[in-house]
Amino acid sequence: MSRPVWDLFPGGGGVTRRSFIRTAAAAGGGLILGVSTACEGGGSRTPAGGRSVGLEGGFSPNVFVHLHPTGDVEIVVARSEMGQGVRTSLAAVVADEMEADWSRIRVVQAPGHPDFGDQNTGGSQSVRNHFQRLREAGAVARRMLEEAAARQWEVPAAECAGRNHEVVHLPTGRTAAYGELAEAAGRLQVPENAVLKGADQFRYIGRPLGGVDNLDITVGAALFGADVRPPGMVYAAIARCPVVGGTHRSYDAQEALRRPGVLRVVEIPPAESPPGYGSLGGVAVVAENTWAALAGRDALRIEWDLGPHATHESSAYRASLEAAVREPGRPDRSEGDVDGALRAADRTHSAEYYVPYLAHASMEPPACVASVTREGCEIWAPVQAPQTTRRVVAGMLDVPEDRVTVHVTLLGGAFGRKSKPDFVLEAVWISKEVGRPVQVFWTREDDIRHDFYHAVSMQRLEAGLDDSKRVTAWLHRSAFPSISATFASGIDRPPADELGLGNTTVPFDVPNLRCESCPASWHTRIGWLRSVSNIHHGFAVGAFADELAALAGRDPREFLLDLIGPARVIDYWAGEENAYGVDKRAYPYDTGRLRGVVELATGEAGWGRSLPAGRGLGLAAHYCFVTYVAQVAEVSVTGDRLRIHRIDCAVDCGLVVNPDQVKAQMEGAIVFGLSLALHGNITMRAGRVEQGNFDDYPICALREVPEIHVHIVNSDAPPTGVGEPGVPPVAAAVANAIFAATGRRIRELPIRLAGV
Amino acid sequence: MAKVRLTVNGAARELDVPPEMPILWVLRDVLNLTGTKYGCGTALCGSCTVLRDGEAIRACVEPISSAEGTALVTIEGLSANGTHPLQVAWRDLNVAQCGYCQPGQIMNAAALLARNPSPTDEEIDAAQQANLCRCGTYLRIREAIRVAAGEGSTGRGGDS
Ligand code: FES
Ligand code: FES
Numbered sequence: 046m047s048r049p050v051w052d053l054f055p056g057g058g059g060v061t062r063r064s065f066i067r068t069a070a071a072a073g074g075g076l077i078l079g080v081s082t083a084c085e086g087g088g089s090r091t092p093a094g095g096r097s098v099g100l101e102g103g104f105s106p107n108v109f110v111h112l113h114p115t116g117d118v119e120i121v122v123a124r125s126e127m128g129q130g131v132r133t134s135l136a137a138v139v140a141d142e143m144e145a146d147w148s149r150i151r152v153v154q155a156p157g158h159p160d161f162g163d164q165n166t167g168g169s170q171s172v173r174n175h176f177q178r179l180r181e182a183g184a185v186a187r188r189m190l191e192e193a194a195a196r197q198w199e200v201p202a203a204e205c206a207g208r209n210h211e212v213v214h215l216p217t218g219r220t221a222a223y224g225e226l227a228e229a230a231g232r233l234q235v236p237e238n239a240v241l242k243g244a245d246q247f248r249y250i251g252r253p254l255g256g257v258d259n260l261d262i263t264v265g266a267a268l269f270g271a272d273v274r275p276p277g278m279v280y281a282a283i284a285r286c287p288v289v290g291g292t293h294r295s296y297d298a299q300e301a302l303r304r305p306g307v308l309r310v311v312e313i314p315p316a317e318s319p320p321g322y323g324s325l326g327g328v329a330v331v332a333e334n335t336w337a338a339l340a341g342r343d344a345l346r347i348e349w350d351l352g353p354h355a356t357h358e359s360s361a362y363r364a365s366l367e368a369a370v371r372e373p374g375r376p377d378r379s380e381g382d383v384d385g386a387l388r389a390a391d392r393t394h395s396a397e398y399y400v401p402y403l404a405h406a407s408m409e410p411p412a413c414v415a416s417v418t419r420e421g422c423e424i425w426a427p428v429q430a431p432q433t434t435r436r437v438v439a440g441m442l443d444v445p446e447d448r449v450t451v452h453v454t455l456l457g458g459a460f461g462r463k464s465k466p467d468f469v470l471e472a473v474w475i476s477k478e479v480g481r482p483v484q485v486f487w488t489r490e491d492d493i494r495h496d497f498y499h500a501v502s503m504q505r506l507e508a509g510l511d512d513s514k515r516v517t518a519w520l521h522r523s524a525f526p527s528i529s530a531t532f533a534s535g536i537d538r539p540p541a542d543e544l545g546l547g548n549t550t551v552p553f554d555v556p557n558l559r560c561e562s563c564p565a566s567w568h569t570r571i572g573w574l575r576s577v578s579n580i581h582h583g584f585a586v587g588a589f590a591d592e593l594a595a596l597a598g599r600d601p602r603e604f605l606l607d608l609i610g611p612a613r614v615i616d617y618w619a620g621e622e623n624a625y626g627v628d629k630r631a632y633p634y635d636t637g638r639l640r641g642v643v644e645l646a647t648g649e650a651g652w653g654r655s656l657p658a659g660r661g662l663g664l665a666a667h668y669c670f671v672t673y674v675a676q677v678a679e680v681s682v683t684g685d686r687l688r689i690h691r692i693d694c695a696v697d698c699g700l701v702v703n704p705d706q707v708k709a710q711m712e713g714a715i716v717f718g719l720s721l722a723l724h725g726n727i728t729m730r731a732g733r734v735e736q737g738n739f740d741d742y743p744i745c746a747l748r749e750v751p752e753i754h755v756h757i758v759n760s761d762a763p764p765t766g767v768g769e770p771g772v773p774p775v776a777a778a779v780a781n782a783i784f785a786a787t788g789r790r791i792r793e794l795p796i797r798l799a800g801v
Numbered sequence: 802m803a804k805v806r807l808t809v810n811g812a813a814r815e816l817d818v819p820p821e822m823p824i825l826w827v828l829r830d831v832l833n834l835t836g837t838k839y840g841c842g843t844a845l846c847g848s849c850t851v852l853r854d855g856e857a858i859r860a861c862v863e864p865i866s867s868a869e870g871t872a873l874v875t876i877e878g879l880s881a882n883g884t885h886p887l888q889v890a891w892r893d894l895n896v897a898q899c900g901y902c903q904p905g906q907i908m909n910a911a912a913l914l915a916r917n918p919s920p921t922d923e924e925i926d927a928a929q930q931a932n933l934c935r936c937g938t939y940l941r942i943r944e945a946i947r948v949a950a951g952e953g954s955t956g957r958g959g960d961s
Binding site: 126130253255256258259260261262263264265266267268269271272274280305333334335336406407408409410455456457458459460486488489705709712713714715716717720738739740744745746747748750752753 | 900
């Protein structure tokens, strides 16, 4: 096998004119470009709050374009694909500017490597961070092909134009295929200037485009974590302590070892405290196939030391959060005099909102194949953060990072779960012990009981209205265990970046406004779940705004628009970046755009139309990940039976690369939001998760899914992410619609109508 | 132990496996047909759906002994080169997101269309109700089944 393109760059040939695009020479020839997108958009922040790698270490390309002499184009993408269409969207941007024929494009997944810049796929940032430079890379490739043709024909380059995989000499109509020009183009210098297309010339950007993996997916050839089968591989299932922070005190493996197909039983050392990315430890049964490993695990006899969190109980914990938000917290954003304004208010109103722990439950549970040899370690896994994975694996094995290779498979859904490599560390440990490639398999129960949960939360909102029914005071207290507490001890409340997800970022035009965070102790692993704390903040803020509208006796849409206030840029962040780690000037927080989606969604939903008794429309709008979304839900309630008939969703995500992908992400996010609004509920009893599979942790099925209409705002603002922002408004829109239909308020998820 | 005889995607097989081993693990770990997916292991999600003598079954709970003398068809064997009308419709409508549940969705729908070539929406919903998709591609799944049955609109889901 020839060297992969990414190996051609460190120290390898190449002429650099631009700081972020270089060429390289390859055996087999053709035109190869390495592109570094690492610094675009003022850098990017990982959901962990860590910084992405910049160019300080020298040139580190993370996207590669290889035009072969055959005319085939390979585009190497270093972001993880988990259904958000990133492999398709990023390749489409390059192919468009390059004027490449889409049918000749093949997308190759890059392994985890520090040279690839920040590969952490999360925070809805892939398109946002890569768009401009990928366009330029495509334009550079086209320019080089035009130049190569011009030289061959001895005509001015300005007379040559790349068009759908060939260069045309405009005066004569003579053509040369891209493949024929690839060699010559590959020997040219990278041009200083390459002219980008006008938006009206886009071939793929802005058009619906099928996913590049669609064929593989529909014939069963797509490879996910558990589908990789290196020779000699064995299968492992692990018994983990049911309580985080506990460990096995002793175990008896005799019975397990007698089971047919069971090969070995391997102990995995206990997790550290707090566990961070580390494996949870436990006892692994290694077998000839998955079924034998599971049967062997069932036969283990283990005595657990449950550790300090075995007292964690959901009901008692809820009471502690309730008590916390009834006391003043730490002010994280404070404007005006909230206490004075509340005292002076004509009317005041307060409400408390509860959201339980939630599990990711991606259809593909965590799975990983690892092969540890004397030379190093090779890993195949559905990971969102291949570089983090590489670093922690190298740390555990105590080998240099370059001895660890992480092949990123397709991710069968991830939603934040697969940014934690704990399951990879398990496979690596067992492979090291047994000296063979090992696949670690998680059952659904393993997945639901050993997740990094979305934080359980309690929020209290309080507001004052003056006698003209305008909101003069806004107080929002939020208490939930922090993600950071999974990684470091001594953290008793969320840091600014978790509050910047929908709490301190509240867009309302209220003169006296304070956001406070209140203490919440930590008892289980907490992680990022699709839109993170925007889930609970979006629910509470969206529902409370609707409560205030009712209190003011006003139409919720008019009231919400007044609350958002006139179009303006909100800027209360010190420094150059906003809550999502992007440059505030490039991506201003513009309430005009939030108003825009409210107007679009309500217009399309026919807001204000008369409805039969028991039916209602509910509205919610939320800004997150630099994208603006508003949703209108239409529901009916008959007795205790809730039906969601239709959701209209307006989204402003700047310039749209792939409208069908945006639509698909909104549809998916709405179903995800409905699942958490209607069903999601992880509860703890004696430190153990009480749920285990789709019977007690249900997700929406086909019949529950309403009509969904997605309306995309036409915009030429820089493109922003769409993977997460469709989730937060769903629960509030549905809750508000239930109020419109019945007069009943929903202040707790999942929504329960019986007994409300 | 007695061998299990059956055909898998048209090829005759004699398998030397424990009779109680679920079909899912025989397919994946013994025959290396990894297109069939695990999602729950307890017949709750449909990811593992395959056809046994044309009927959609949950391979995670059906022992291989139940397939003795039958014909199993998995996503890999549904058609040559992905040309079954469902597979074509799935691509045309860009149904898949992560893709993990889709082999099970397609196999379940294939059994539906085989016994009912023109299902109503209600019949589609009833048939696919227990095939879960965490990515939430349900509306496109329903539409793709309509299209494959010759009843729906064609073209990308983006054109609404
Ligand atoms: S894995 Fe068989 S139904 Fe879920
Ligand atoms: S497409 Fe991801 S679970 Fe269905």
